[in-house]
Amino acid sequence: MIVRYLLAALVAGLVAGGVMTVAQQVKVVPLILHAEEYEGGAPAHEHSAKAENSTFGELAGSLFLPSPALAHGAEEHDHEDGGLLFGVSRFGGTLMANLVAGAGFALLLAGISLVSGRDITLANGIFWGACAWLAVHMLPSLGLPPELPGFPAADLDARQVWWLSAVVLSGAGIWLLALREESWAKVLGLVLIAAPHLWGAPQPDSIDSAVPAILAAEFAVAALATTLVFWLVLGLLMGLANRKIVGAAA
Numbered sequence: 001m002i003v004r005y006l007l008a009a010l011v012a013g014l015v016a017g018g019v020m021t022v023a024q025q026v027k028v029v030p031l032i033l034h035a036e037e038y039e040g041g042a043p044a045h046e047h048s049a050k051a052e053n054s055t056f057g058e059l060a061g062s063l064f065l066p067s068p069a070l071a072h073g074a075e076e077h078d079h080e081d082g083g084l085l086f087g088v089s090r091f092g093g094t095l096m097a098n099l100v101a102g103a104g105f106a107l108l109l110a111g112i113s114l115v116s117g118r119d120i121t122l123a124n125g126i127f128w129g130a131c132a133w134l135a136v137h138m139l140p141s142l143g144l145p146p147e148l149p150g151f152p153a154a155d156l157d158a159r160q161v162w163w164l165s166a167v168v169l170s171g172a173g174i175w176l177l178a179l180r181e182e183s184w185a186k187v188l189g190l191v192l193i194a195a196p197h198l199w200g201a202p203q204p205d206s207i208d209s210a211v212p213a214i215l216a217a218e219f220a221v222a223a224l225a226t227t228l229v230f231w232l233v234l235g236l237l238m239g240l241a242n243r244k245i246v247g248a249a250a
Contacts (some may be wrong), residue, residue: 001245002114008241009110010103010181016234017102021095023226031219035148038210105132105232116179122239129235130228131178135171137227139193143201146223150211154202166196 109132113120120128140163147153169192176189209216 003020004245005242006107007113008245009106009238012142012234012237012241013103013106015102015237016106016230017100018095020102020226020230021091021098023229024094024098025091025220027226028219029041029090031215032149035117035150035211035215035219038150038212068134102218102230102234104237105136109234109238113177116175120235120242122236122243124236125235125239126232127178127235128238129231129233131174131236132171133228133231135174136167137224137233139170140166140196141220141224143197145220148211148216151209151216152204152207154204158202162196162199162201166201169193169195183219 109120109128113128143166144159144163153159173189173192176185176192180186180189
C-alpha cells in the first residue's frame, strides 16, 4: 500500500511539474528574457558561470525557475548546439528541472502525510497544497523574494542557509498551527514562523540595478502565482490518486 501511495505521489508530482512548466512559459520566462535586455551586454559565459553556481535550494526557493543560463536569450547558443545545457533546449531544460522538483516535492509531501497520520484527500488536497506553498515559497519570499537576472544579491551560500532555515521553520510552524490543538503549540508555531524574519535574510550591499523595479515586482508576483498553481494542482492530484488507491484496496 505504501509503495502504491508513493508511486501515486510521484506521478502527481510529474504532472504538476509539467503544468508548472507551461505556466512559467506563459508568465515567467518572458519577464526573465526582458530583464536580460538590461544587463548591459555582459558576456554569455558570465551568465552561464552564475547559473552553474546555483543549487536546488535557490532554484526551488525562487520557484524552481529556469536558471539564467537556460533562460538566456543568446541566439547563437541555440543555433550552435541546440541549447545551453548538455545540448538540451531552454524549454527542455526547464521541463526536466520542474519534473524533478515536482516529483521530489510530491514525495516529500507524501512522506509528511504518512508520518503525521493525516491523509491527503480530495477534500483537503488544496489545503495541503496551500500550506506547502506558504512554507516553501510565500513565507521565505518575505525575506528573499524571487530575483530577476541582473538584480544584485547577497552571498549565495548565506542566502541558501537562510532559505533552508526559513522553509524548515515555516513548515514546522504551519504543522503546529494546523494539526495541534494545544495553546502552546499555536504560540510555538507563530514563533517558529517569525524566527527567520526576526534575524533577517542576507541582503546585498547595494540594490542599484538597471532592471526596472516594476519589472522585478511583476516577476515576483508571477513567480509566486505560478508556484501556487503548482502546489494546488499537486494537492488535488494527490488527493485524487489516494482516493483511487483506497478504492482499489477496498
